[in-house]
Amino acid sequence: MALDNITAFQFFGSVALGLVGFKIVSKLLPWAYVNIIGPALLGPKLNIRRMGGWAVITGCTDGIGKAYAKALAKQGFSLVLISRTLSKLEELAKEIENEYKVETKIIDVDFQSGVEIYDKIKARIEGLDIGVLVNNVGISYPHPEYFLDCYQQNPKFLLDIVAVNIHSVTHMCALVLPVMLNRKKGVIINLSSGAGSIPSALLTAYSATKAFVIKFSEDLQTEYRASGITVQCLKPGFVATKMSKIKKASFMIPTPDTYVASALRILGYTTTTAAYLPHEFIQIACAVMRYATCEPFVSNLFFKHLLSLRKRALSRASQKK
Ligand SMILES: NC(=O)c1ccc[n+]([C@@H]2O[C@H](COP(=O)([O-])OP(=O)(O)OC[C@H]3O[C@@H](n4cnc5c(N)ncnc54)[C@H](OP(=O)(O)O)[C@@H]3O)[C@@H](O)[C@H]2O)c1
Structure with a gap:
């Protein structure tokens, strides 16, 4: 009887261990393939250069957007540069034309304005064979802050952050997707943030x-994957960057150029990604903590950290x- 019990215990223990092992391996292997093995051993999954002649980048005069502008011009794309400050756009266009010998168009719009800006953009990109759209423009808080304090300090801020971070992405996709669908190919790169999931x-x-x-992005990918997007x-x-207010790059905090090179390397392997291994590890560690401990504990841990940043x-x- 005792032997039977031990055997049953061992049997169910082994099954449980096997299931946990299978679960870990079935998560780990695809992760390792899209983040490390695929890009390192097989190289780029898709030839971005064959997507079309033009790339459109929003919020391109600084930070990550500027790094995309240069990286795509280096690959031979002509660029539609969209941002807020005309003088910065003119300067960037001149710099890129001189350095990479590609054509540029500049569109100065403030994404905090009304939807009429999209008519201006639509008119300026008409007829271009756009292969790549980088929805990069974004604004954040000046520092971590309580929701109501943000609103009381600047009541328009809540409208602005939705207009810049959300409306720009949906409207730019709506303008550019028809061109891509006509040619059955195209790449759309949307800048979210680790903050969107932790x-x-x-x-x-x-x-x-x-x-x-x-x-x-994930549902858009499902809708249009079969159409070559x-x-x-x-x-x-x-x-x-200027947004993070961090001047000195490090292994954990890359320069925009390093980040963009890393993101372009794994383009096509997976839809949603931190795209830079140290950031990927932090986000995985957070997901594991949320899975292994209770959710309010992890949320509180991050809350305390952000409270200390706010205080500083x-x-x-x-x-x-
Ligand atoms: N940096 C980070 O640590 C980090 C982390 C996670 C996610 N992200 C995301 O990555 C994206 C780029 O961030 P970043 O750090 O590179 O930003 P950044 O350095 O602040 O650059 C933002 C760019 O967007 C333009 N812009 C800002 N507001 C605009 C508006 N209302 N209308 C038109 N253009 C506007 C700026 O032009 P002006 O110079 O004329 O203002 C600038 O070219 C954002 O979506 C951000 O949320 C950044």
Whole structure:
């Protein structure tokens, strides 16, 4: 009887271990393929250069957008450069034309304005064989803040963050997709953020707009995969840009150029990705923590961290006064 019990215990123990092992391996292998093995051993999954002659980039005069502009011009794309400040656009267009010998068009629009800006963009991109759209433009909080304080300090901020982070993505896709569908090929790269999938209290409105971008991108990919469209949704952690207010890059906080090179390397392997291994590891660690412990514990841990960043930002601001 005792032997039978031990045998049953061993049997069910082995089955349980086998199931857990299978679950881990079935997650780990595809992850390793799309993030490491595929890009390193097999190279690019798709030839982005064959998608069309033009690439469109929003929010292109700084940070990640500027890095995309240069990386795509280097590959021979002519560029539609869309951003807010005309003088910066003119300067960038001149720099890119001189360095990469490609054609550029500039469109100065403020994505915080009304939907009429999309008529202007539509008119300016008419007839171009657009192969790549990078929906990069985005705004965030000046520092982590309680939702109501954001609203009370600037009531228009909530409209602006939705207009820039969400409307720009959906409207630009609506303008460019028909061109891509006609030619049955195209790449759409949408900038979300790690904040869109990890707990981000005190960045509540920002992180919710970025969660929208993830959901939108994944369902858009499913709708148009069979029509030759590749959607990549990026969830970076910190990148050294004006938005993050981090000047010095490091292994954990890449320069925009390093980040974009990494994202282009894994284009086509998977839809939603941090696209930079150290950021991918942080997001996996967070997912494991949420799975292995209770959700409020993890949310609180991040909340406390963001509270300390808020405190530091507020004390710096009060010292400046
Ligand atoms: N940096 C990070 O750590 C990080 C992390 C996660 C996700 N992201 C996402 O990555 C994207 C790029 O971020 P970034 O750090 O490169 O930003 P950034 O350095 O602040 O650059 C933003 C660019 O967008 C333009 N822009 C801003 N507001 C605009 C508006 N209302 N209308 C038109 N253009 C506007 C800016 O032009 P002006 O110079 O004229 O203002 C600039 O060219 C964003 O979607 C962001 O949410 C960034």
